[in-house]
Amino acid sequence: MAVVTARPPVRRSHPGAARRAVGRNLTAYGFLCGALICFAFFSWYPMIREVVLSFQQTNFVDPPRWVGLENFRTVFADPAFRSAWLNTAAFSGLALIVGYAIPFVLAVVLNELRHAKAYLRFVVYLPVMLPPAVGVLLFKWFYDPGAGLFNQVLDVFHLPPLSWLDSTSTALISLVIVSTWMNLGTGTLIYLAALQSIPGDLYESAELDGAGLFRRVWHVTVPQTKLILLVMLLLQVVATMQVFIEPYLLTGGGPENATVTVAYLMYQYAFNFGDFGGGGALGLMLMVVLMVFSAIYLRVSRDNQN
Amino acid sequence: MRTTSHRRALGLLLVAGLGLVASSCGSGDDEPAAQSSGGADAKVTITVGCQPPKSNPKERTAWDEDVAEFQKLHPNITIESKDAFPCINPDTFQAKLAGGTQEDLFYVYYTDVQKIIKARQAADISEYVGSVKTLKDLRPDVLGVFKDGDKTYGLPRTNYNMGLVYNRKLFTQAGLDPNSPPKTWAEVHEAAKKIAGLGAGHVGFGEYSAGNTGGWHFAASLYARGGTMVSEDGKSAAFNSAEGKAVLENLKQMRWNDNSMGSKQLLQWEDLMRMMGAGKLGMMIGAPDVVQSVNNDFQGKFEDYGVTVVPESEGKASLAGGDGYMFNPKASPDKIKAGLLWLEFHELTPGEGQFNYQRSKAQGRPVGLPIPDLYGDTPPGKEITALRKQYATVPVEHFAPYANAQTSITNKLEPPKAQELYAVLDVAMSAVLTRKDADIDKLLADAEAKANKILERNS
Numbered sequence: 001m002a003v004v005t006a007r008p009p010v011r012r013s014h015p016g017a018a019r020r021a022v023g024r025n026l027t028a029y030g031f032l033c034g035a036l037i038c039f040a041f042f043s044w045y046p047m048i049r050e051v052v053l054s055f056q057q058t059n060f061v062d063p064p065r066w067v068g069l070e071n072f073r074t075v076f077a078d079p080a081f082r083s084a085w086l087n088t089a090a091f092s093g094l095a096l097i098v099g100y101a102i103p104f105v106l107a108v109v110l111n112e113l114r115h116a117k118a119y120l121r122f123v124v125y126l127p128v129m130l131p132p133a134v135g136v137l138l139f140k141w142f143y144d145p146g147a148g149l150f151n152q153v154l155d156v157f158h159l160p161p162l163s164w165l166d167s168t169s170t171a172l173i174s175l176v177i178v179s180t181w182m183n184l185g186t187g188t189l190i191y192l193a194a195l196q197s198i199p200g201d202l203y204e205s206a207e208l209d210g211a212g213l214f215r216r217v218w219h220v221t222v223p224q225t226k227l228i229l230l231v232m233l234l235l236q237v238v239a240t241m242q243v244f245i246e247p248y249l250l251t252g253g254g255p256e257n258a259t260v261t262v263a264y265l266m267y268q269y270a271f272n273f274g275d276f277g278g279g280g281a282l283g284l285m286l287m288v289v290l291m292v293f294s295a296i297y298l299r300v301s302r303d304n305q306n
Numbered sequence: 307m308r309t310t311s312h313r314r315a316l317g318l319l320l321v322a323g324l325g326l327v328a329s330s331c332g333s334g335d336d337e338p339a340a341q342s343s344g345g346a347d348a349k350v351t352i353t354v355g356c357q358p359p360k361s362n363p364k365e366r367t368a369w370d371e372d373v374a375e376f377q378k379l380h381p382n383i384t385i386e387s388k389d390a391f392p393c394i395n396p397d398t399f400q401a402k403l404a405g406g407t408q409e410d411l412f413y414v415y416y417t418d419v420q421k422i423i424k425a426r427q428a429a430d431i432s433e434y435v436g437s438v439k440t441l442k443d444l445r446p447d448v449l450g451v452f453k454d455g456d457k458t459y460g461l462p463r464t465n466y467n468m469g470l471v472y473n474r475k476l477f478t479q480a481g482l483d484p485n486s487p488p489k490t491w492a493e494v495h496e497a498a499k500k501i502a503g504l505g506a507g508h509v510g511f512g513e514y515s516a517g518n519t520g521g522w523h524f525a526a527s528l529y530a531r532g533g534t535m536v537s538e539d540g541k542s543a544a545f546n547s548a549e550g551k552a553v554l555e556n557l558k559q560m561r562w563n564d565n566s567m568g569s570k571q572l573l574q575w576e577d578l579m580r581m582m583g584a585g586k587l588g589m590m591i592g593a594p595d596v597v598q599s600v601n602n603d604f605q606g607k608f609e610d611y612g613v614t615v616v617p618e619s620e621g622k623a624s625l626a627g628g629d630g631y632m633f634n635p636k637a638s639p640d641k642i643k644a645g646l647l648w649l650e651f652h653e654l655t656p657g658e659g660q661f662n663y664q665r666s667k668a669q670g671r672p673v674g675l676p677i678p679d680l681y682g683d684t685p686p687g688k689e690i691t692a693l694r695k696q697y698a699t700v701p702v703e704h705f706a707p708y709a710n711a712q713t714s715i716t717n718k719l720e721p722p723k724a725q726e727l728y729a730v731l732d733v734a735m736s737a738v739l740t741r742k743d744a745d746i747d748k749l750l751a752d753a754e755a756k757a758n759k760i761l762e763r764n765s
Binding site: 059 | 425506515741
């Protein structure tokens with residue numbers, strides 16, 4: 001029996017056809033060129049530079065000095081190093097628990113709604129339009145232990161006020177809540193798009209079989225969106241592990257280093273301590289970890305395409 | 307084959323394009339030698355940082371007038387002013403240096419000076435600085451900020467040391483005498499309790515504990531008590547001492563026993579300023595420049611505030627701060643000479659530039675704060691004090707307790723690796739202010755171990 005390969009046969013194109021194709025797509029290449037230059041400058045070059053920096057000591061005046069693994073040894077010896085990685089992992093974990101399910105549930109609810117659909121979608125997406133710094137500072141006010149909105153709400157229910165950002169036990173989760181709220185709209189929108197691509201007849205069949213809302217979600221929606229759920233999971237891990245703006249603006253890494261993250265520590269090294277080598281070393285470590293997740297993501301999306 | 311060559315050509319085009327853009331982005335500042343060979347009257351253009359921003363029109367007008375006057379006096383020199391608020395953003399310092407956009411004469415805080423010298427990111431101006439007429443009168447401790455051994459790397463613009471800033475209006479409201487500010491920490495406790503008792507939102511005493519500012523204020527309180535951050539040789543931490551413990555015990559008492567520090571913590575630089583400006587904060591550690599900032603940027607009114615020395619600090623040391631200018635390490639000798647002439651004119655001459663109090667008064671700008679103090683009791687110092695008194699527009703008596711103590715207080719500079727040590731001590735400060743059961747001995751011991759590692763790396 002012949003083995004069927006998944007690989008498509010290689011198509012040999014005619015040289016003249018190729019030239020015509022290039023000519024036809026010249027405008028497209030022009031546009032692509034701009035994007036490539038931007039990517040090269042603002043993404044790839046800094047990335048390569050960062051890798052180089054992590055093995056150097058530089059003052060940006062004299063030629064940089066190669067120091068081997070010294071920058072890595074320095075950051076390893078930093079007492080905040082362990083806290084930073086633990087907090088980053090905890091933040092990502094909490095963000096998955098809190099922030100992963102909510103947009104999906106919201107998308108399901110929005111998809112099931114018959115009235116005010118467009119309005120509610122707009123409302124859910126609205127926070128995404130807010131500049132992140134504004135969103136974070138808004139929450140700073142919400143978290144105020146005295147006049148803050150959250151403690152006022154607790155007070156209505158005769159519950160004791162919480163120290164939100166000022167306690168080692170609640171600070172990190174408070175940052176997760178901010179992050180979840182700010183990214184809610186994007187996640188919901190992506191899930192909604194995925195939900196709408198599910199053929200309606202599947203639901204009709206399920207309804208004919210007597211399935212209620214919960215069973216329809218469990219037996220139709222979840223299997224049909226399995227792949228997008230997985231992709232979003234990976235994207236969320238990659239995004240949350242780079243958390244910076246929340247600890248930078250809300251807690252300054254405190255209390256007692258409870259919210260120091262790898263990205264925040266990296267910033268401290270580079271800009272507070274003027275040690276770009278140390279910052280680069282931390283950045284490289286984070287990049288390697290994120291590359292693993294990115295590789296899984298690419299694999300999953302490729303499998304999907306195939 | 308053709309496809310391949312097309313691809314290769316396209317690839318080459320892209321690479322060449324990238325290369326072109328890259329080279330066009332290079333600095334235009336890489337030719338220091340071009341202008342360095344001329345004599346004293348050679349044409350020279352210098353870029354100078356910290357021109358007041360457009361949002362501060364009175365100060366900007368004064369600056370621009372000074373530039374015009376200076377250029378009239380020195381027709382061969384052109385000043386290209388660069389504005390920014392704040393004058394320096396540590397985040398962009400390294401990037402500007404790397405990108406070649408750092409000014410020839412760049413603005414710097416005292417906190418960063420030694421770091422910049424050690425990193426060899428400033429030009430050595432020892433050879434030229436003798437031309438500044440008032441150099442010999444500058445306070446040695448202030449000039450010392452910009453020195454490493456016998457080499458000089460910059461000149462000061464302002465200088466101050468820490469005190470206790472208080473809100474006189476709140477003092478009156480709380481039944482306290484604003485003309486008799488607290489002299490002991492026990493008196494601070496009493497005053498703080500009364501101010502906090504004014505009602506919701508009022509905080510008696512505020513303190514930082516995040517973004518390295520907690521460690522910075524820990525050092526200020528420690529110095530005022532006679533303690534020190536590092537050993538004489540700078541190789542080990544010295545803050546785990548009776549004085550260090552007293553700083554944290556004191557805060558713990560006010561935060562948890564007196565409930566006079568408010569429940570919101572993890573405060574950073576602008577938080578206390580904002581609270582001061584809004585009239586909600588009674589007292590904080592800070593220099594007279596806090597009042598200036600609260601007045602200029604946080605809607606406070608000069609007359610509502612007073613400054614005194616840090617309690618119980620008479621005759622001891624006070625953490626000193628300030629700012630000044632350093633020179634781009636790539637600046638040519640001519641640029642350095644021109645820059646020194648400008649600094650002498652604008653920052654260091656009584657009656658001129660920043661000390662032109664007559665103009666400040668005419669412009670309706672506040673005059674009378676006991677800062678900066680660059681010359682101490684020397685002739686230029688006396689002249690500046692007299693001019694300040696002559697044109698005073700703010701109630702100078704509100705700052706008298708601070709000003710009068712200056713003769714007996716020693717300015718003490720920040721420790722080596724200041725930012726790293728401050729980051730370590732943020733942990734202890736935030737612990738004491740956010741956790742009732744914080745173990746001060748353990749916090750200080752942990753911080754000491756961490757600081758020793760940092761200092762060991764330094765040495």
